[in-house]
Amino acid sequence: MSATPLHQYIYQGRKIGKPEGSYMDDLCAMRSCIVLCWRCQHKFDHARHHYYKDRKFDFVRGKCDGCRTFAMKAGFYVHGSFLTDEGGKTTHGQTWTPR
Amino acid sequence: MELAYILGGGTPHMIKYIVDGGVTINAGAGVRFAGGTANNEGMLEVTTTAADGGCGAALDEAASTDAQTGTTVDNAGFVTCVVNPDAAWRAKLSGGAAEDTALDFCSAAGQTADATGAAVVGATDEFMIWGFDGANAGHVRRATAAATVALTFPNDIAAGDRFLESSANHYGDLASWPTLTTNVTQIAAQTAVAAANDNYMVVESELRDVSDSGRTNSFVIVVCSNHIFGKLGAAITS
Numbered sequence: 001m002s003a004t005p006l007h008q009y010i011y012q013g014r015k016i017g018k019p020e021g022s023y024m025d026d027l028c029a030m031r032s033c034i035v036l037c038w039r040c041q042h043k044f045d046h047a048r049h050h051y052y053k054d055r056k057f058d059f060v061r062g063k064c065d066g067c068r069t070f071a072m073k074a075g076f077y078v079h080g081s082f083l084t085d086e087g088g089k090t091t092h093g094q095t096w097t098p099r
Numbered sequence: 100m101e102l103a104y105i106l107g108g109g110t111p112h113m114i115k116y117i118v119d120g121g122v123t124i125n126a127g128a129g130v131r132f133a134g135g136t137a138n139n140e141g142m143l144e145v146t147t148t149a150a151d152g153g154c155g156a157a158l159d160e161a162a163s164t165d166a167q168t169g170t171t172v173d174n175a176g177f178v179t180c181v182v183n184p185d186a187a188w189r190a191k192l193s194g195g196a197a198e199d200t201a202l203d204f205c206s207a208a209g210q211t212a213d214a215t216g217a218a219v220v221g222a223t224d225e226f227m228i229w230g231f232d233g234a235n236a237g238h239v240r241r242a243t244a245a246a247t248v249a250l251t252f253p254n255d256i257a258a259g260d261r262f263l264e265s266s267a268n269h270y271g272d273l274a275s276w277p278t279l280t281t282n283v284t285q286i287a288a289q290t291a292v293a294a295a296n297d298n299y300m301v302v303e304s305e306l307r308d309v310s311d312s313g314r315t316n317s318f319v320i321v322v323c324s325n326h327i328f329g330k331l332g333a334a335i336t337s
Contacts, residue, residue, distance in 0.1 A: 030161070030176075031160065032115075032159050032161070032177070032179060033113070033158045033159045035113055035179075056102070056104075057110065057111055058110075059110050060110055060111045060112070060113050061111070061112040061113065062112060062113035062114060063114070072110070073110075076113065078158070079159070082126050082127075082158075082159060
């Protein structure tokens, strides 16, 4: 690897000046997994975007994709097309595709 | 592969990492930081037999292109990873190099009767053998030689009984590192394994029989045994 600082290889979140909502729309369009802190979770209508909230774990750790703060008790959202758990939330009738 | 649990307990720690230029990472594919391509500039998929510098598996899919793709679209893709070195991943057993291939029976014609419970026709040495139907359905043993289990099955093997087998297990001489399927999202469970894959090691197995579609519904839970954060201080050589 080159001498580039490692943080440049880690996603920094939305760009400066980009509204949170626009950035979330981008993530949804790419079907990326989404990590949200407790402050931002209620602003994200995951069902509308065909996401489900992963409940296998109570919390995950990571940088909030909304406000970019590190959250110790964040919620984790997965696009329905990646459903791999037979008992997962299938609120939109997605087909379970085992991996 | 999908995240099953964290061995040490606690919470999954998720980070989005950049994907190497020209690389597409599929959801559920094993990923690694280095080792596959010299001087890579982002995450790579593991190969079917190597996961050095690994980081478990991808939670979503992403791709990067070297060339710019426009002012509004970032040409770099980012893949979500769980960075816990002791993250355990649930991987489906596939009977071939292609994903979702049904597992083959040890003997397609069924077994010959054996009152000792030790002779399994077609069983491969060092593979896990489990009963698909018959009196031994649901019981599992590890073959210690071709067509032989030294720790015998608890019931007599009747003519026509069928058994399944998988290379992925954690017993014996640790030579049973699994080989992954072509898209590195599942385990090619009936491919003979090399002694030094050193990629994913089995924690536990979900081996199912005829009552639960065992040929297409069996899994193992693995940890990335060559995790980049699990061997702190090791040099990245590429």
